[in-house]
Amino acid sequence: MIYTITLNPAIDRLLFLEKTLVKEKNNRLSKVEYDLGGKGHHGSFAMSTLGVENQALGFCGTTNKSKLEKILKEKELNYDLVEVYGKPTRESYVILEANVSGSILITEKGFRVSSYDIELLTEKIEEKIQEKDIVLIAGSMPPGFELRDLEELLHVLKKKNCFIACDLSGTALTKAVEVGVNFIKPNAFEIQEIVSAENPLLENLKELSKKIDYVVVSQGSEGSICSHDGEFYQITVPKVVAVNDTGAGDCFVGAFLANLSLGKPLTETLAFASGCAASKVQYTNSTTFSVKEAKLLQKKVRVEKLQMD
Template sequence: MIYTITLNPAIDRLLFIGEELVKRKTNRISKVTYDLGGKGLHGSYVMSKLKIDNLAMGLCGTNNKAALYDILTEKNIRHEFTEVADESTRECYIVLEEGVSGSTMFTEKGLVVSEFEKRNLLEKVRQKVTSQDMVLIAGSLPQNYLISDLEELLYVLKDSGCFIACDLSGEALLKAVEVGVHFIKPNEFELQEIVSKNQSLTENLEALSERVDCVIASQGEKGSFCQYQGEQFQVIAPKVEEVNDTGAGDCFVGAFLSMFYLKKPIEECLRFASGCAASKVKNNDSTSFDIEDALDLQREVTINRL
């Protein structure tokens, strides 16, 4: 079983602007749509679509829980959230400009969580996770969820003996490395925050791999680098027409972990994940990708053993 833990989920509000965004001008919104937000939930979306048994956990606000649960039901995501009383799951805003590839994201800070609710989540995790499981913790932390809270959660997982994957950033990512989780996937900005500026990417990945079994440094449309079992791989992503890059990294993580969980060879995991992420950026929402398209696109992925 794979569990995903999204400590600070979101409802993404996608704002479509009819033309290019211009400062000091009234930029009219031509369309508004909603999608799932939060990196762990995106992972669960991919796993569910690939028919990998998974359960989405985490924290969510009671005020608008129906809106979040409706999206999860619509996307066939099995979930068991720890509810945070009198709080709202945040909204994140994704701005898409007509004729401009990519997107601009504005994220709210999110939940304020009580000690009681932190404990409830911890207990739920302790009761469910076993050594056979894989757990993905992904996304930002709620406002008063401290690094020490994350550390406690990571040690509960360590004690269970499960495989721990983290898609975190900043201090949270540093803590995950310090604790010695099994997988991390920093993007180029997140990597810069935790490594030495004087070393090359190759050296930094090697150094991180002393504590973390599988390290993937993602580089957007260029692809990624992976360090695993003493080997390094460069993954060159297929060229596609990018519409919305939001969630592409999450799609990669969800697809990679699904294949890894099925014990597929590392190159196969990387190739398929790269195909899924490339398919994702062709879609205008935060989550959609097409499995057939991903299978086609993975043939265009180049993997170089370094």
């Protein structure tokens, strides 16, 4: 079973502009749509789309719970969330300009969680997670959820002897490396922060791979680099026209863990996950991708083993 944990959930509000964004001008909207927000939720959607059983855990606010649940049900996600009473789930604003590639993302901080809320989530996790399960912790930490709380959560999962994947950033990512999780997806700058600002990327990756089973270094449209079991791979992705890149990395992580759970070879898993992410950026919302399209794009992905000294 795969579980995703979204500590700081969101509802994505997609703002479609009639033209390009201009300061000091009334920028008119052509339409507004809502989609699922939160990196863990995006990962769950990717897994569900691929037919891999999973459940979304984490927090949700009660004052706009019906809005979030409506989206979760529309996306056909299996979820079991801890309700934080009297608080609204935050919104993320995704601005899409007419005839402009990519998107602008603006996020709220999110509601504050209490020690009681954290205790309820921990109890739920301890009750559900079994050995050999896969657990993905993804996204930012909400106000009130401190670094020590993340460390305690990671130690709870370590005791379960499950596979721990973390798509985190900043001090949370550093803590995940310190504890010793199984999967991380940093970018090149984050690897410098964790290991050394003086070393070249591959040297830092080699050092990091001694502690983390799977490290995927995101390089955006240039693809990624992966390390596992003493081997290193350069992944080159096909060029596509990006409409909305929000959620592309989450789609990659969801597809990667889904294929990993099915026992697929690593090179195939990397190529397919990259194909899913390349498909995702071509859609206007934060989650949609085409499995059929991803399989076609997978054939254009190059996964090459790197020779390391």
